[in-house]
Amino acid sequence: MINFNKKMVLGAIFLSLTFTGCNEILDEQPRSVYTVDYLSTPDGINQSFTSLYRQLRLLYGNGYFMSNCQNGTDESTWAQSADGNFRELDMSGQGNINPNTFPTSMVWGSVFPYINTANGIIEKGPAAGVAESMISEARFFRAFDYFMLVQTYGGVPLDLGSGELKFNTAPVATSVRNTVPEVYSKVIFPDLKKAVDNLPVSPRVTGGVTKNAARLFLAKAYLTYGWWLQNPNNIPTYPETSRTDPDGHNAQWYFQQAYDVAMAGITNPAPYSLQATFYDVNVGSNDRNNECMLFADHTSSSTYYNESDPVGFGSGWAPDNFAAWMQTWNYTAIKSSRTAAWGPNDAVSSIQREAAQSLGRPWVRMCPTLGVIKNTFADKTLDSRYDGTFVTTYRGNWNKNGTGLTTVPVLYNANGLPVQPGGAILSFLNDDSQTPTYPSGAGQSGVGAGTLPGRADWVIAPNGISRIVYPGLWKIGTYRTDDPNGLGYPNAGLTRPFNVAKFSEFYFIAAEAAVKGASGAMSARDLINVIRARAGKWKFNNAQNVSYVADNSAAMIAATPATITIDYILAERSREYYGEFYRWYDLVRTQKWEQYAATYQIGGASYGDHTPQTVTRTIKPFHYLRPIPQGQLDAMEVSADVKAKYQNPGY
Numbered sequence: 001m002i003n004f005n006k007k008m009v010l011g012a013i014f015l016s017l018t019f020t021g022c023n024e025i026l027d028e029q030p031r032s033v034y035t036v037d038y039l040s041t042p043d044g045i046n047q048s049f050t051s052l053y054r055q056l057r058l059l060y061g062n063g064y065f066m067s068n069c070q071n072g073t074d075e076s077t078w079a080q081s082a083d084g085n086f087r088e089l090d091m092s093g094q095g096n097i098n099p100n101t102f103p104t105s106m107v108w109g110s111v112f113p114y115i116n117t118a119n120g121i122i123e124k125g126p127a128a129g130v131a132e133s134m135i136s137e138a139r140f141f142r143a144f145d146y147f148m149l150v151q152t153y154g155g156v157p158l159d160l161g162s163g164e165l166k167f168n169t170a171p172v173a174t175s176v177r178n179t180v181p182e183v184y185s186k187v188i189f190p191d192l193k194k195a196v197d198n199l200p201v202s203p204r205v206t207g208g209v210t211k212n213a214a215r216l217f218l219a220k221a222y223l224t225y226g227w228w229l230q231n232p233n234n235i236p237t238y239p240e241t242s243r244t245d246p247d248g249h250n251a252q253w254y255f256q257q258a259y260d261v262a263m264a265g266i267t268n269p270a271p272y273s274l275q276a277t278f279y280d281v282n283v284g285s286n287d288r289n290n291e292c293m294l295f296a297d298h299t300s301s302s303t304y305y306n307e308s309d310p311v312g313f314g315s316g317w318a319p320d321n322f323a324a325w326m327q328t329w330n331y332t333a334i335k336s337s338r339t340a341a342w343g344p345n346d347a348v349s350s351i352q353r354e355a356a357q358s359l360g361r362p363w364v365r366m367c368p369t370l371g372v373i374k375n376t377f378a379d380k381t382l383d384s385r386y387d388g389t390f391v392t393t394y395r396g397n398w399n400k401n402g403t404g405l406t407t408v409p410v411l412y413n414a415n416g417l418p419v420q421p422g423g424a425i426l427s428f429l430n431d432d433s434q435t436p437t438y439p440s441g442a443g444q445s446g447v448g449a450g451t452l453p454g455r456a457d458w459v460i461a462p463n464g465i466s467r468i469v470y471p472g473l474w475k476i477g478t479y480r481t482d483d484p485n486g487l488g489y490p491n492a493g494l495t496r497p498f499n500v501a502k503f504s505e506f507y508f509i510a511a512e513a514a515v516k517g518a519s520g521a522m523s524a525r526d527l528i529n530v531i532r533a534r535a536g537k538w539k540f541n542n543a544q545n546v547s548y549v550a551d552n553s554a555a556m557i558a559a560t561p562a563t564i565t566i567d568y569i570l571a572e573r574s575r576e577y578y579g580e581f582y583r584w585y586d587l588v589r590t591q592k593w594e595q596y597a598a599t600y601q602i603g604g605a606s607y608g609d610h611t612p613q614t615v616t617r618t619i620k621p622f623h624y625l626r627p628i629p630q631g632q633l634d635a636m637e638v639s640a641d642v643k644a645k646y647q648n649p650g651y
Contacts, residue, residue: 036169039120042128048117049134052141053207054319056296057307058110059148060581061321061498067366068103068626069581072617074596075372075574076583079329080468080605081364086326091597091617098627099651105629107152111145116160118142120167136198140209140217143191146183147221151585154238154625154648155179158186173637177646179241184225192218196261201270206288207497212265212272213293216501219261219509224589226254226516233591235624238648252517259518262510265503272503274530277539278388278576281504284357284479287496291504295497296321300482311482311489314361320493325363327473327579331394332362333607334426334458335446336411336419342444349446350396350411350425352403355488358391358542360478367470368578369600370612373428373462376574380430382552382559384538385575390471392428392543393457396421401486414445417456422545424457428471432461441608448608464610466603473579474542504576507531512569524564528572532556535575566590594619622650 038044059065064085070076071089078086078094087094088101097104121130121138142165149156154177158164161172165187178186195214203210229243230251237243245254275281275291288295298321300310307319314320336350337343353361368390377386386392398405399421405411413419426449429436436450436459443449447469449458460469479496480488507527514524536552561568573586587593597619601612625648633643 039117040124042130045121045125045128045130046134048121049137051117052114052138053297055110055114055141055145056294056498056500057298057319057321059106059318060296060500061298061323061494062106062318063316063323063326063363063365064103065106066323066326066579066581068106069584070579071103071366072597072619073583073587073593074369074376074600075578076327076366077369077600077602077615078467079327079364079367079470082366086365091619091623092615093618097623097651099630099633099647101627104152104626105631107148107626108629108632111148112160115142115145116168118145119160119165122165123167132194132198133200134204136195136214137204137209139191140195140199140214143188143195143221144217146187146191147217147224150180150183150188151224151588152626153628155183155241158183173635175632175636175646177239179239180228180237181241181244181246184221185246188221189218192221203271207295207297209294210270212268212270212503213501215261215265216293216503216505216509219258219265219506219513222254222261223258223509223513223516226251226258226513227589227591229254230516231591233621235591235621236649238625255513255516256518259510259513259520262506262513263520263522265506266510269503274504274534276534277537278384278535279539279542281502282388282475283540284477284496285481287479291502292497292499293503294501295499297497298493298495300480300495306493306495308493310495311492313491314493316363321496321498322361322493323498323579323581324473324476324478324494325361326365327367327470328360328362328477329364329367329469329472330362330447331359331426331472333442333446334394334449335444336396336398336413336425337416337444338408338411340412340416340418342412342416347444347446348398348405348411349403350398350413350419351394352397352400352487353490354397354400355478355480355483355490355492356397357477357479358394358472358474359397359490360472360494361490364468367467367602368465369602370462370465371600372574372578373465373471374432376571376578379559382555383532383535383575385535387538387542389473389475389575389578390428391474391477392430392471393424393545394426395545396423396425397487403487413456414449414451414458415454415456419456426458426460427543428465429459429461432463434459434461436461436464438464438610439608441606443608446607448606448610450610460610463612464603466609467605468607468609476579499580502577504531508569508573508576511564512566515564515566515569524569525560525562528564528569529557529560531572531576532560566592570596588624591624593624620650622648627651 067086072091078090118138125135157175158178161168199211299306335347337346339346380386410418438450445458511524511527533553536556538548538550541548
């Protein structure tokens with residue numbers, strides 16, 4: 001069964017998609033619930049559209065979904081304060097993923113009410129006079145949701161109680177899973193193709209889906225299904241079915257379709273384009289730029305439309321945007337001194353919790369592996385993406401409101417040297433060419449950081465990164481402008497949008513399809529070099545906190561291998577999209593998860609533990625599908641044998 005409340009079939013509070021003006025979407029009467037009868041009216045159908053956008057908030061920006069998408073991959077592992085929601089997904093003996101694991105249940109638990117909403121719009125919209133251009137927004141989201149489901153769990157039910165892809169109004173106690181080919185051929189491909197045909201070129205509303213947004217997901221669905229048909233590493237599927245396409249096409253046909261559709265997106269960009277620099281894509285002051293094709297939006301101007309107090313204490317729960325907290329360590333533990341002598345009562349916290357993109361609220365649940373810092377982002381000089389992804393310099397802000405040190409002009413730091421507000425207090429070094437002198441335990445710095453001669457900042461080399469002290473995530477970090485001279489509201493949920501789809505991914509999809517044999521005007525190397533050339537262009541240096549204009553695009557292109565492989569594309573995807581919920585799905589699609597993530601290195605969970613530990617993970621073929629949530633099985637009024645067959649094998 002997919003359980004619905006008859007009185008709340010839309011499954012969500014109705015909220016505005018764009019918060020600069022709610023009437024920009026529809027002339028609406030805000031409602032807290034939507035009944036079946038209301039959805040049967042033209043007004044009900046029109047007003048239901050925005051709930052489809054609201055569903056994005058349940059996953060994108062959610063720190064637990066971040067765990068589902070990153071922990072256990074080569075990108076991330078659990079950090080010092082992690083609970084089972086992060087340790088279990090690490091696959092390293094800290095617990096096992098099972099049907100009760102929350103992060104792996106999130107896609108299943110989030111999308112079915114909205115699929116039913118989309119079914120209702122598609123079914124009832126034509127009779128109510130709703131144009132196909134709008135109905136195709138519902139088609140897009142139905143396909144989007146089913147694409148998420150099929151990548152996560154394998155085959156899933158198309159019948160929610162009233163027939164396949166029919167609007168359901170009554171609870172049912174049984175459910176039958178369709179096969180993977182049925183999900184793709186019956187809903188994902190046809191819905192997205194209709195969306196490409198009928199959605200507008202420019203969005204109907206700010207942040208709304210368009211023809212090119214539908215192209216992006218159609219191309220990605222073709223690519224993913226091509227891999228599924230090919231199945232190079234014999235990963236099992238469920239429900240069991242032959243790896244044959246109902247329409248008689250082979251994997252190569254789908255790779256070519258992925259390439260062609262992605263190239264159509266590139267050559268017909270409409271309102272979208274690549275930003276000039278990687279920094280421009282991710283800096284908070286440039287949010288909602290035209291590289292961002294779909295995002296889960298938030299606002300600082302309204303508690304109602306934000307669904308949480310934008311200046312209060314964030315819940316750490318959907319629909320808040322709080323993913324950045326997960327990989328933010330407790331930088332407020334860093335100490336400086338009131339005097340150069342470091343007297344017994346002189347130590348103070350020189351970095352206060354602040355609503356700034358490089359700081360924000362620490363939760364210490366996730367951290368990057370050493371391989372990310374040392375290998376994925378090995379080039380930290382030409383390539384701007386390391387600097388544009390991580391926080392590598394933590395700067396003093398003790399002079400801002402509420403610290404008790406507002407009038408103190410200088411503190412003393414490493415080597416007893418003075419630092420001023422805005423100066424570097426702790427830095428992560430780019431490489432291991434210098435070996436800091438580390439203390440035993442927390443030391444004067446309070447966090448076990450080391451020193452180098454002549455430097456006033458505490459320092460940590462890549463080999464010294466641990467589960468408790470590590471570079472934070474700048475690219476998705478807190479950004480606020482409503483308290484420019486103070487510390488702002490760092491404990492509130494982020495009011496930035498969280499990006500779901502970017503124009504840049506067209507280049508990666510086409511390149512991956514080209515490596516898999518597709519042909520066309522641009523080679524895989526041509527396509528990847530568009531992204532790499534952009535990565536070589538600098539506008540600002542976050543580590544130094546200064547404007548820095550450089551164009552290393554020629555050198556970046558020259559360094560690109562002559563032959564592009566899937567491994568190289570996956571490395572580039574990690575450099576481009578680290579921390580944005582892509583990695584597990586990328587490694588599952590390409591069947592590289594076990595190869596990439598079988599081992600990793602990281603320091604310990606105590607201050608001063610700078611010894612890299614090699615950790616082994618157990619990743620088996622059945623893990624390439626997440627378990628069906630226990631809540632789904634418990635709600636089904638069927639025999640134990642039927643329930644057992646409903647669950648993915650291995651769980």
